[in-house]
Amino acid sequence: MMKKGIDSGVQTNHPNKADYGYPQPVRSPDNAVYLDGWKEGKLMLQKCCECKKPIFFPRPMCPHCWSDQLEWIQSTGRGEVVSYSLIHRPNHPSFNDEVPIALAEIVLDEGVALLARVLEATPSTGMKVNLATESEVTSRYPLPVFRPET
Numbered sequence: 001m002m003k004k005g006i007d008s009g010v011q012t013n014h015p016n017k018a019d020y021g022y023p024q025p026v027r028s029p030d031n032a033v034y035l036d037g038w039k040e041g042k043l044m045l046q047k048c049c050e051c052k053k054p055i056f057f058p059r060p061m062c063p064h065c066w067s068d069q070l071e072w073i074q075s076t077g078r079g080e081v082v083s084y085s086l087i088h089r090p091n092h093p094s095f096n097d098e099v100p101i102a103l104a105e106i107v108l109d110e111g112v113a114l115l116a117r118v119l120e121a122t123p124s125t126g127m128k129v130n131l132a133t134e135s136e137v138t139s140r141y142p143l144p145v146f147r148p149e150t
């Protein structure tokens with residue numbers, strides 16, 4: 001099978017994301033803005049209009065004060081790795097040619113944490129990372145991915 005890793009240099013001849021066979025997120029009214037934002041190279045977060053706290057992952061109510069008055073904000077896309085794992089045995093065959101996959105817990109500048117892939121480097125605790133926003137990346141990966149800050 002052809003190597004699929006973005007760091008392998010073989011990614012330009014794939015016309016659409018389906019070629020990678022990645023499992024796709026289930027779209028819902030709660031996460032549609034988040035998923036659409038990623039396809040435009042943006043990381044969208046919710047923010048509570050009552051208590052003003054940022055919220056991740058997308059949901060219908062604030063987990064801090066239970067308000068349903070939420071708005072969307074665009075994250076800076078900057079964050080810091082607080083923990084990570086190198087996955088050598090993925091749970092889906094579409095990832096088999098890309099191991100090890102670096103999956104990191106990233107605390108964003110806004111203060112919320114998410115799990116995301118880090119491309120092109122082995123993460124380390126404290127590593128500064130940025131959202132990868134190139135269209136070939138956003139069209140390939142179903143969810144936001146990061147790379148080390150340069």
Ligand SMILES: [Zn+2]
Pocket residue numbers: 048049050051052053062063064065066067
């Ligand atoms: Zn709130």
